[in-house]
Amino acid sequence: MITPAQCRAARALLDWSQQDLAKAAHLGLSTIRDFEKGRRVPTHNNLRGIRLAVEEAGVEIGAERSSVGFIASFDARQRLKQQRFFDVVSGRAVC
Secondary structure (H helix, E strand, O other), X not given: OOOHHHHHHHHHHHOOOHHHHHHHHOOOHHHHHHXXXXXXXXXXXXXXXXXXXXXXXXXXXXXXXXXXXXXXXXEOOOOOEEEEEEEOOOOEEEO
16 A cells, blocks of 8 residues: 555655645544554555545555655646656655
C-alpha cells in the first residue's frame, strides 16, 4: 500500500503539511501523525485514502525504478511537467 516513509516523502514532494494530507485524504490529523511516526497502522480504507490523495495530487507510489521509491509526476507551481524519482532510503530526489 504505502509506508510511513513514502507518506512523508510524498508530502515533501507536494510541499504538504500533515494537515494538508489529512484534509485531502478526509482523515483526522492524528491518523496521519501517528502513521508517519509508526505509532499505529491505519485501517485499509484509511491507507487507501492516503494513497489516493497523494496520487490525485500527482505522486505515483510504485516500484518502477526501485522497491523503496516512487515516481512523482506533477504540474507544479511553475506549471512545468516534471518527473522525479524519490529514493526513500537516501531521502534524495533523482531526476
